[in-house]
Amino acid sequence: MNDSLSSNEIRIIKIEPPKGWMSLNLRELWEYHELLYFLIWRDVKVRYKQTILGATWAVLQPILTMVIFSLFFGKLAGIPSDGIPYPIFSYTALVPWQFFANGVNQSSISIVGNADLIKKVYFPRLVIPISAVLAGVIDFVLAFIVLIGLMLFYGIVPTWKIIFMPLFLFLALITALGISLWLSAINAQFRDVRYAVPYLIQAWMFVTPIAYPSSLLNEPWKTIYGINPMAGVIEGFRWALLNANTAPESTIIVSTLVAIITFLGGAIYFRRLEALFADVV
Amino acid sequence: MSDLAIRVDNLSKQYRIGRLQHYQCTFKEMVSAKTKIFCSKAGSLFRGKPNIETKFNDSIWALKNVSFDVKKEEVFGIIGHNGAGKTTLLRILSRITRPTGGHAKIYGKIGSLLDVGTGFHPELTGRENIFLSGSILGMKRIEINHKLDEIVAFSEIDKFIDTPVKHYSIGMFAKLAFSVAAHLEPDILIIDEVLAVGDISFQKKCIERMRNYASSGKTVLFVSHNMETVLSLCKKCILLEKGKLVENGDTVRVVHRYLLKSFLR
Numbered sequence: 197m198n199d200s201l202s203s204n205e206i207r208i209i210k211i212e213p214p215k216g217w218m219s220l221n222l223r224e225l226w227e228y229h230e231l232l233y234f235l236i237w238r239d240v241k242v243r244y245k246q247t248i249l250g251a252t253w254a255v256l257q258p259i260l261t262m263v264i265f266s267l268f269f270g271k272l273a274g275i276p277s278d279g280i281p282y283p284i285f286s287y288t289a290l291v292p293w294q295f296f297a298n299g300v301n302q303s304s305i306s307i308v309g310n311a312d313l314i315k316k317v318y319f320p321r322l323v324i325p326i327s328a329v330l331a332g333v334i335d336f337v338l339a340f341i342v343l344i345g346l347m348l349f350y351g352i353v354p355t356w357k358i359i360f361m362p363l364f365l366f367l368a369l370i371t372a373l374g375i376s377l378w379l380s381a382i383n384a385q386f387r388d389v390r391y392a393v394p395y396l397i398q399a400w401m402f403v404t405p406i407a408y409p410s411s412l413l414n415e416p417w418k419t420i421y422g423i424n425p426m427a428g429v430i431e432g433f434r435w436a437l438l439n440a441n442t443a444p445e446s447t448i449i450v451s452t453l454v455a456i457i458t459f460l461g462g463a464i465y466f467r468r469l470e471a472l473f474a475d476v477v
Numbered sequence: 478m479s480d481l482a483i484r485v486d487n488l489s490k491q492y493r494i495g496r497l498q499h500y501q502c503t504f505k506e507m508v509s510a511k512t513k514i515f516c517s518k519a520g521s522l523f524r525g526k527p528n529i530e531t532k533f534n535d536s537i538w539a540l541k542n543v544s545f546d547v548k549k550e551e552v553f554g555i556i557g558h559n560g561a562g563k564t565t566l567l568r569i570l571s572r573i574t575r576p577t578g579g580h581a582k583i584y585g586k587i588g589s590l591l592d593v594g595t596g597f598h599p600e601l602t603g604r605e606n607i608f609l610s611g612s613i614l615g616m617k618r619i620e621i622n623h624k625l626d627e628i629v630a631f632s633e634i635d636k637f638i639d640t641p642v643k644h645y646s647i648g649m650f651a652k653l654a655f656s657v658a659a660h661l662e663p664d665i666l667i668i669d670e671v672l673a674v675g676d677i678s679f680q681k682k683c684i685e686r687m688r689n690y691a692s693s694g695k696t697v698l699f700v701s702h703n704m705e706t707v708l709s710l711c712k713k714c715i716l717l718e719k720g721k722l723v724e725n726g727d728t729v730r731v732v733h734r735y736l737l738k739s740f741l742r
């Protein structure tokens with residue numbers, strides 16, 4: 197029966213009332229990878245339209261923050277930086293942090309922001325928050341180029357550990373996406389998310405070792421600190437790029453686990469709420 | 478069975494209208510009512526569907542037990558007054574929203590045009606929007622590349638194709654948007670009133686395109702208030718009224734009944 201159908205290449209789509217938990221349907225998601233590409237392309241193209249500085253903003257944001265941090269936390273407060281010059285110590289953290297923060301900012305409101313698409317055409321809804329986070333990779337690359345320049349300036353030569361950097365970027369991506377899947381699905385129903393996210397990001401920044409090193413903590417607190425996945429990401433970046441002598445294995449392991457759980461939970465939750473989107477956005 | 482394009486079986490969709498009704502007198506009652514609302518809202522975060530029965534004082538069946546079949550290579554019309562449930566039906570068949578009850582089966586790749594310019598971004602140029610909108614409507618990148626010249630020619634705005642669409646007039650925008658849509662090639666095409674764009678000559682071109690489309694072995698599901706277009710395009714039709722299917726069959730008969738009802742109203 198099925199063979200005769202597939203030989204005619206006819207696909208049967210069943211339309212039913214929503215019932216309970218949905219599978220992630222990664223196969224279908226893959227079929228729409230070109231749409232994902234075009235949505236990322238749109239976000240990147242549009243992001244700095246009608247600005248004077250354009251993509252310079254991607255670099256300016258972490259640099260300005262770095263200058264402020266260096267002045268107030270580095271010089272005035274005298275916060276230690278693991279023997280690394282404070283400006284590059286904080287900038288190395290700010291680059292993945294901005295990627296995460298901007299990703300969550302954009303992605304958590306993405307379902308409501310793309311309401312006109314969701315109400316008019318079918319595609320796997322997961323494409324929307326994923327594209328919103330991935331569009332930030334371009335900004336990351338620009339800011340990262342500046343980071344390389346800073347490293348040269350401070351005479352820091354990266355070691356073989358640099359090959360691990362993409363893994364930590366991926367960890368930041370999974371974390372941002374995991375959080376965004378939860379928030380964007382909730383935001384579809386309750387617009388409170390839009391107002392809560394800026395505070396969430398701000399608070400999160402303080403509990404992440406950006407302005408200070410996590411070496412201020414002793415074990416077991418250092419490991420427990422990994423519950424914040426961004427702590428693992430940032431210590432990982434410093435370890436991979438700046439050759440910081442503290443290898444943060446335990447923090448990173450905990451962070452990776454938490455990130456994966458957040459991501460999977462978010463994806464499942466998103467799929468469950470998805471059936472509602474067109475009716476509530 | 479093999480010549481079936483769409484089978485709709487007892488499809489129903491319930492929407493809630495209005496807000497929660499609560500008559501609170503004292504502060505204490507108000508707090509408890511608010512708490513109840515909050516709890517039910519928080520609960521719906523996880524249930525994945527709003528609890529219609531208990532939460533809302535009023536709900537409406539936008540569709541109620543609608544069943545019909547659409548055969549392959551048919552241009553099938555859906556008519557009815559405003560609020561009859563036509564758009565809801567198209568939205569369910571397009572998989573944009575889910576039914577409350579019943580089910581439907583669709584045999585083949587489906588493409589839906591429920592609006593003009595779905596996915597267009599005002600800051601992008603006409604050319605860029607062809608790619609964006611085409612991809613959103615389900616075209617592959619190779620396909621868009623291949624049809625790009627044809628789409629631009631069809632739209633009649635080739636001079637402005639590299640201008641951001643925010644500078645377009647409404648007519649230009651609609652022409653470009655419909656041109657992208659007109660070059661979709663799903664097995665089943667769902668169209669909601671999008672023909673009402675552009676000037677008369679452009680509308681004619683669009684209707685011609687739909688006719689050709691159907692004669693090339695594709696199925697079209699078509700909603701319109703324009704009986705002339707419906708009569709000229711569709712062999713079969715259904716008439717919806719307040720969410721219920723009241724007539725199904727030969728277009729002339731269905732349109733006749735629709736017009737009769739309009740006059741009697």
